[in-house]
Amino acid sequence: MNEQLKIEGLSKSFGRRPVLRSVSLKLEPGKVYGLLGRNGEGKTTLIRIIMGVIPRDRGVVSLKGLPVTFADAAYKKEIGYIPEDAFFYGWMTVGALLDFNARFFPKWDAVRAADDMKRFELDPKAKVRTLSRGQQLKLAFVVALAARPELLLLDDPTSGLDVPTRRDFLREVIRELAAGGTAILFATHLVHELERIVDHLFILHGGRIVLDETYEKVKGLARRVVLGFDGEAPDLPDLANVIGRRAIGRDLELIIYPWHEEDEKTLRALNPARLDIESLSLEDVFVSFVDRPVKAQEEVAHV
Amino acid sequence: MFRTLLIKEWRERLLIVIFGLGLMVVLLAAFLIFADSQDLREVIPVGFLIIFFPFIALILGSGAFEAEFRGGSWAFLLSRPVRKGTIWLAKLAALLSIMAGFWLLFLGLMAVVPGIGGIVSGFKLPAMLQSGFEFFPLIVLSSFFYFSVAFALSILSERQISLVFGSFFIGSAIQALLAYISFQAAGRGYLTAGGLFPWLDAYRLALVLSSLAFLAASMFTFRYADFSQPKRKILALLKHTAIFLALAWLLIAAWTALRPGLPEEFNSGIEVVAGKAFFSTTRGLYLCGGAGDKISKLTARGRFDVGNFVLRGGKVLYSGYTGRNAEFAIHVMNIDGSDKRLLIGSGPNDPAILGWAFDFALSPRGETAVIHSEDIEGSLRRRTYKKTLWSIQTDGTGLKRLPPLDPALAGNGKEYSSLRILAWSASSDSLLIMSRPREGSSSLWTYAPATGTQACLFEGLRVVPGPVSPAGDAVIFAHQPEVKGPIEVFLLDIVSREKNPVMTVDSPGASIWSIMNAVWSQKGDRVAFLAQESRGVFSAAIYSRSDRRLIEEKNLSAEKPSPQEPSSLNPSIDWIDEDTRLILGVPKERCLKVLGLDLAVEKKIPVPPRLGKEYGVRAAGDAVLIQDFTNVTVWRLDLKTDNWKKIW
Secondary structure, eight states: OOOOOEEEEEEEEEEEEEEEEEEEEETTTTTTTEEOTTSSSSSHHHHHHHTTTOOOOOEEEETTTEEEEEEEEEEGGGGEEOSSSOOTTTBBBBHHHHHHHTTTTTTTTTHHHHHHHHHHOOOTTGGGSSSSSHHHHHHHHHHHHOOOSSSSESTTTTTTOOOHHIIIIIIHHHHHHTTTOOOOEEEEEEEEGGGTSSSSEEEEEEEEEEEEEEEEHHHHOOOEEEESSSSSOOOOOTTTTTEEEEETEEEEEEEEEEEEEEHHHHTTOHHHHHHEEOOHHHHHHHHHHSSSSSSGGGGGSSO | OOHHHHHHHHHHHHHHHHHHHHHHHHHHHHHTTTTHHHHHHHHHHHHHHHHHHHHHHHHHHHHHHHHHHHHHHHHHHHHHOHHHHHHHHHHHHHHHHHHHHHHHHHHHHHHHHHTTHHHHHTTOOOOOOOOTHHHHHHHHHHHHHHHHEEEEEEHTTSSSHHHHHHHHHHHHHHHHHHHHHHHHHHOOOSTTTTTTTTHHHHHHHHHHHHHHHHHHHHHHHHSOOOOOOOHHHHHHHHHHHHHHHHHHHHHHHHHHHHHOOOOOBBBSSSEEEEEEEEBBSSSOOEETTSOOEEEEEOOOOSEEEEEEEEEETTEEEEEEETTTTTTEEEEETTTTOOEEEEEEESSSSSSSSEEEEEEEEOOOOEEEEEEEEEEEESSSSSEEEEEEEEEEEETTTOEOOOOOOOOHHHHSSSSSSSEEEEEETTTTTEEEEEEEEEEEEEEEEEOOTOOOOEEEEEHHHEEEEEETTEEEESSEEEESSSSTOEEEEEEETTOOOOEEOOOEOOOOTGGGGSOOEEEEEEEESEEEEEEEETEEEEEEEETTTTTTTTEEEEEEEOOSOOOOOGGGGGOOOEETTTTTEEEEEGGGTTTEEETTTTOOOEEEEOOOOTTTTEEEEETTTTTEOOOOOOTEEEEEEEETTEEEEEOO
């Protein structure tokens, strides 16, 4: 029972369109989780459900082992939430917004907020509506961090940010937080955002978690295989772990996950004229997963 | 946290508050600038009330949630660790407090600025709706309702303009519907406790409960609905509104059905027939059995507001209002309360008699009733008055329209005229009718129902008829031929048309109304009456029909008559001991006096302390019934034992 957050069988439909189908996942303290999915796959919905902003249709959300309902509010004291779009009151000043927030969070750390304000170069007298997108994101971080959250939910926050902010600021802050024991769920459709900062990956596709694995394992166990044949290509043996397949001229490109050492033997047994095996970038893994029809993936979800 | 949210909501409405305050300043300035123009002075505050408060209610209510959706802050707000109910309540409290602030400010203006208060509280809707229609609180309720509708709807959209207009139309439609239903459900009659506007109470309650229903629907929708899905949000609000409105309207229906009516009150005087006294109240018709002190209700159980009743030939003909809508109807029954029968209703079942029909008479043997109905049609300025006489058998058959009335009797139908059936004379088989066909003319007529023959017996400037003799063949009346001139009292024989002078009062303090108080002896041979020369100065007199003159007259004034004495303390007189003595009620002296036929005081009976200040006497067999006008009670004095007893 070391989970910070546990979600079991969570489902949500918008009208007749199912957005989340029996989603289950666990977050442990001090780890950074990447939640990958294309736009409109339900990442925002999942996070909003966790935050109690919208109700779920089915499923259980537990925080530190205690299930929470849509009506509960107290559990949100432990959660920092940084949404995709700025959602603060534009008429408030930065200082007033911090004061406003401070009243809701018992563990509010005003010193930390003040430090972060300096660090992120935010003017407390500025009106929120005058801040740039990047500044608003920084403000969101100040607000979220001052509450000393045990769980931080980031909902695709980086679009519109300049590269240095994205690369340095984000990584720095996230790593620092995780080192302090905060569990972080970072939802994004931009795979490279997650490189080098995530410990664990979820891929959300077709309303389901199609990949739930540590980053290291994903990196280590995904392979691109190119088979070249001089003549007619033989029938491929039935490999359950082929998640992508493409013909390039006479060559056949396979994406295999998870890769087993014996797979090489199986492929060599086909006597290809050429056999190239190379590791895959995270982006390629993601694309392979989300380019496939939904049904074909169901058995690959957990390895 | 509630306080934090409250302050945030207040802060967000700063502009609206400034705008509202600005409008108030404009109102005040306009009111003071146009001080010379009476019309504008009246229009400004009333118009302000009608327009400003619903408008500000719509603006405030519709802004409750829409700004959060428009600015995208709803996800921020909902992800704070605060219960949705607290957020909702903070919004409601902040907005309502601003509304209340405007109200208080306006009340303050009404109190401080001379004129505004008077105009607003004295503001009258068109004549039909005047008295009892409290305009001011109704605007408060109406704007609260608009606010609630807008508050609930603001969950649905982020376009405030649409919300304001939508809420205005929905709110107005529902208010109109509620007014209509309240009117239908609570009725417009006299049986409910709402005075002239019984439906207004129901309407007010409906407004309050419907407002609460919208607010409750808003709360449930806000707490449980999915804001990311507009369709579900609309459905949730629709569902909750339907549930809570149904609940509210059920409560109103129950309240309307169960609310108590008016407290029972006396309607008119006591009629005595053969020693038995009858009186009517707002609940029914009662019989007091003369020598016994038992009171029995003759009309059926339940609500029945008896408007008028006549006793004749062993029958009682009575009119009244029944049912929630106070349907008017005329009934007949035997004098002991048996064989009750509905003769005429004004509902759709009985379309023959339209309009008002309060005035009627029974034939001497009680087999036929004649009913006088009035149709008042047209607008306030061009009204027509149509008077019709109908006859119907008391077994309920043979309803027919009697031959039309002469315009000299019934008026020309264009100006107001009045007509009253005084009696049905046995000997001439005709009705005695008192008529004021036009301003400045009064007359007494006979009308034969069988033939329609009409004859004028007397015509003069002002005529006030007294009681008709027990046989219905003579009437005593007062006539004042000139304004402020002497008052002549006559006895008119209906059959022979002979008119005999009884007395003339030529005193500047005398009023034609203070002459009569006449009572016929049981045999119908003498009339006793009181004549008041001025306040507190009165004499009793007895007129003998056979002698055709006054046989006694005596000044019975108090020792120190006071000109300021209210007319409610007027004395009253009646025959007792089989026409051998008279009983005189003298409220000024807190006693009853027994007079001999020589009008000398034989006995003075003090009244019990609990009897009210104003009272009148009516003899009934061996007893005297004392009607206490102050406390609306009836006492009975046993003449043999001098025992007093409150019987009703």
